[in-house]
Amino acid sequence: MNTTTPAQNSLLIDYLKKHEGMEGAHLTCTLACEGGGKNYSTHRxxxxxxxxxxxKDKAVLEAYPESLQTVVELxxxxxxxxxxxxxxxxxxCIHVSEQGENLINLRRPPIEFTRVEDRFYYRPAAGALAARREMLALSLSFKQPELYIxxxxSAEVFGEIDLPESVYAFSEEGALDASQHAHIRRSRDTGTPQTVNQGFSPTQSPRELNEPIFLRELSHALRDLKESQELPLLVVGDENIVGEFVKVYDHPFGEIxxxxxxQSHPKASDIARICSDLCAEKQRQEMLEIKKELKQAEAGRMESFSDNVKEIYEAAEQGRVASCAVASDENAWCRFDEKKGFQSADPEKDSDAVEALDWIFVKTWLNGGKAIAIPSKDIPGVKKxxxxxRW
Structure with a gap:
């Protein structure tokens, strides 16, 4: 699979914006699910x-007497x-509040926990959410090509576009057809008028001659689409036709x-799987780039680098974090007191305690930066x- 410039993580940002600031009980539950959907009854x-x-948790019942039952029913x-x-x-990773429920599939088993608080925890689903990208997918064949979004x-057929139905459809519409280049001439040997062809080789079928027109019309249809200006494109199909198509089509959003x-005419579920795998690979590449940047910055003792939780927490609030990595297997509970400032806190005893690493992850994304959640052993200096x- 060929991969190019990563798409914007707009779906991740939209998800954070939608769920941050909602009131009431917020349940976050992570489960390891061996076998995935095959063992659904066990996970259920x-x-x-x-x-x-x-x-039966009295503390949770007392904290959310009105909204907890709605959450449990959902x-x-x-x-x-x-x-x-x-x-x-x-x-x-399951997120449920009074406003609705979300089940996020994870490619690897998470650290399991269940918490009900005033907000969700996003780090367990960080990779899966960051891998969610919108894109166009063209299932390309010489007969009945389909565009998906x-x-x-999930993927579904994009209905707001008219694609050429078949490479054969142009034979009656002025395409390069053998009959259109035939004319009468006199044979030197017999003097008998014969019909001969110019510009047409017997080894070329009408389909082969129509292929350039088919690909050109397909390119016009895609290029005129508003979504082509906004979304990346994946082209799926046989090597020969895909190779020819990418030679003639420049996608407005960027590379293809x-x-x-x-095989021809894959199902929507197959297209969704291919797109999902591609998005996961793009997210993996982004993660590697951020890890590389951070390690180089630490090694070079750059002034713009920090591994101090308090400093990064405050910088994320102010929108000063360009990129960061937070531990997926550690916690840093804190509270912010107006007089004493940033302090460590015990979530079991302090109702105002905030999990700083998750908050850093959220604020970095919402303020225009990029954040990843990885094991603490992979963070420079083995820190949290x-x-x-940025400055």
Whole structure:
């Protein structure tokens, strides 16, 4: 698979904007799910058992007397929706509030926990959310090409475009057809008038002669589409036709990604899987770039580098963090007192305690930076957080 410039993480930012600041109980639950959708009944039972324990938690009941029951009911509804639990994954991160529920599939098993607080925890789903990208996907063949739109999770046929139906459709519309270049001339040998062809080789079929027109018309249709200005494009199909298409088509949004060797007319689910894998690879490349930048900055002792939780927390609030890595397997609980400033806190005893690493992750993205969540052993200096400042 050929990969190019990463798309914007607009879906991740939209997700954070939508859910930050909502009132009421917010449940975050992470589960390791061996076998993914194949073992849905087992995962469902575990989730329902966690809900039973939650309903007996006096502290949670006292903190959210009005909204907790709504959240639990939504959780039960989610647990019984087998379609939502289908697919290939090794874990899930579940976010449920009064406003609705979200089940996020994870490619690797997460550290398990269940918490109900005033906000969600996003670090367990950081990679999955960052890999959600919108894109166009062209299933390319010489007969009935289809354009799909991928929303980060599923793909469906994009109905607002007229693509040429077939390479054969141009034979009656002025395409390079053998009959159009035939004329009468006299044979030197017999003097008998004969019909002969010029500009047409017997080894070339009408389809081969129509291919350039087919690809040109396909390019025009795509280039005129508003979404082509805004979304990346993946072209899926046989190596020969995909190779010819990318020679003649310049995508307005940028370079084109390709997936060759595919059979003709794949299902929407196949397109979604290919898009999802491509997005995950782009997210992986972004993560490697951020890790590389941070390690180089630490090694070079750059002034713009920091691994201090308090400093980075405040910088993220101010929008000064360009990129950062936060530990996915550690916590840094704190509270911010107007007189004493940033202090460590015990979440079991302090209702105002904030998990600083998750907050850094959210604020960095919302203020125009990039953040990743990785094991602490992979963070420069084996710290809980590392960041590069804009100034």
């Amino acid at each position: 039972k575990r989730f329902l058992n966690l809900l039973k324990d939650l309903e 959780c039960r509804s989610l647990a019984t929706d087998g379609e939502r639990w289908s697919g290939d994954y090794e874990g899930v 991928f929303d980060g999770e 990604d390709t997936e060759m060797g595919m 957080v590392a960041a590069l400042y």
